[in-house]
Amino acid sequence: MSEVIVDGWALIGRHIRHIRRVPQKLLSVTIMPVAFVLAFGYVLGSAMQVPGVEYREYFMAGVFSQVMIAGMTTTGVGICEDLNNGLMDRFRSLPMSRSAVLIGRTVSDLLLSAIACVVMSAVGYAIGWRIHGGFWNAMAGFGLLLLLGFVAIWGGALLGLALRSGEAVNSLGFVIVMPFMFLSSAFIPLNGLPDWLRAVAQWNPLTAVTDECRRLWGNSTTARGDGFAAEHPGVVALVALAVLFAVIVPAAVRSFSKATAR
Numbered sequence: 069m070s071e072v073i074v075d076g077w078a079l080i081g082r083h084i085r086h087i088r089r090v091p092q093k094l095l096s097v098t099i100m101p102v103a104f105v106l107a108f109g110y111v112l113g114s115a116m117q118v119p120g121v122e123y124r125e126y127f128m129a130g131v132f133s134q135v136m137i138a139g140m141t142t143t144g145v146g147i148c149e150d151l152n153n154g155l156m157d158r159f160r161s162l163p164m165s166r167s168a169v170l171i172g173r174t175v176s177d178l179l180l181s182a183i184a185c186v187v188m189s190a191v192g193y194a195i196g197w198r199i200h201g202g203f204w205n206a207m208a209g210f211g212l213l214l215l216l217g218f219v220a221i222w223g224g225a226l227l228g229l230a231l232r233s234g235e236a237v238n239s240l241g242f243v244i245v246m247p248f249m250f251l252s253s254a255f256i257p258l259n260g261l262p263d264w265l266r267a268v269a270q271w272n273p274l275t276a277v278t279d280e281c282r283r284l285w286g287n288s289t290t291a292r293g294d295g296f297a298a299e300h301p302g303v304v305a306l307v308a309l310a311v312l313f314a315v316i317v318p319a320a321v322r323s324f325s326k327a328t329a330r
Contacts, residue, residue: 084176096142097135097184102191104131108255109195118257118289126289128188128197129209129281130254133274135184136217137245140224143177144237147228151327170324174221181217185210200286209284212305216277219309222316229323248274257289270297273312276305 108127116123150173199206223244227237251268252275258266269275270293279301282288297304 084179094180094183097180098187101131101135101184101188104134105188105191105195109192109197112255116256120289121287122196124192124196125198125287126282127255128192129278129285129287130252131192132185132188132213132281133216133252133254133278134249135188136181136213137220137248137274139177139181139217140220140227140245141238141241142180143173143221143224144228144231144241145224145234146173146177147225148232148234148237151228151232170225170320174218174225177221177224178214178218181221182214185213197287201284205284205286209281212277212280212284212302215309216274216305219312219316222313222320226316226320226323229320229327232327248272252278254278258293266293267295270295271304273305273308276301276308280305 105128108131109124112123112127116127118126199209201209224237224241227240231237231240251265252272253269254274258269258275261269276297279288279292279298283301292298
């Protein structure tokens, strides 16, 4: 275990140094999140009405969740590049833990997601978003978002190892992300949906994460619906993310072992 931690830490440092040499990689966690915040804040913010809360406060949790889950494709494409440019072969020739390679990639990508949170928070504050729940509730909300991002990043690693093609990861990643994003409460309340569709959306893990962040930050709408998922989004979010993490990580490690054995 100690070897995995040491090797993983070394690879995290490698990825961070690579970002310093190629700062263009920061564009995906700075320019795009800012564009999302401004687009939803100014383009839709003036037209959308949400019961009990200003839309500019309501939508921020949804944008955070969107950026976290979108990190899946970034990691998947990065894994494909590492596989196809021979980097994995060089790692395999070194006396290091194979699990550390995935840990280094996923943790460094999680740091990028944390940077995106900081940037979006600053822009959101500038357009009128505020957290009303106190410091620890604010930190709990961001922690839940980063947990969502970490699960999505490992999902991207699994996709990259399975598909080994950046184009395929982008295409399949879009197919996976879009239903989660738009069949959720990320940007609109669910009270206007048909009963059967609202029930599906309420149990969407993305809805649970987004609604719990709103509750922690004091940005909740009064039209939250009823049922266990609507009344206890934090429980649903933690259980769903724990189950996904327990399934995805071992699958990714097995896929990595197969990919590097070829």
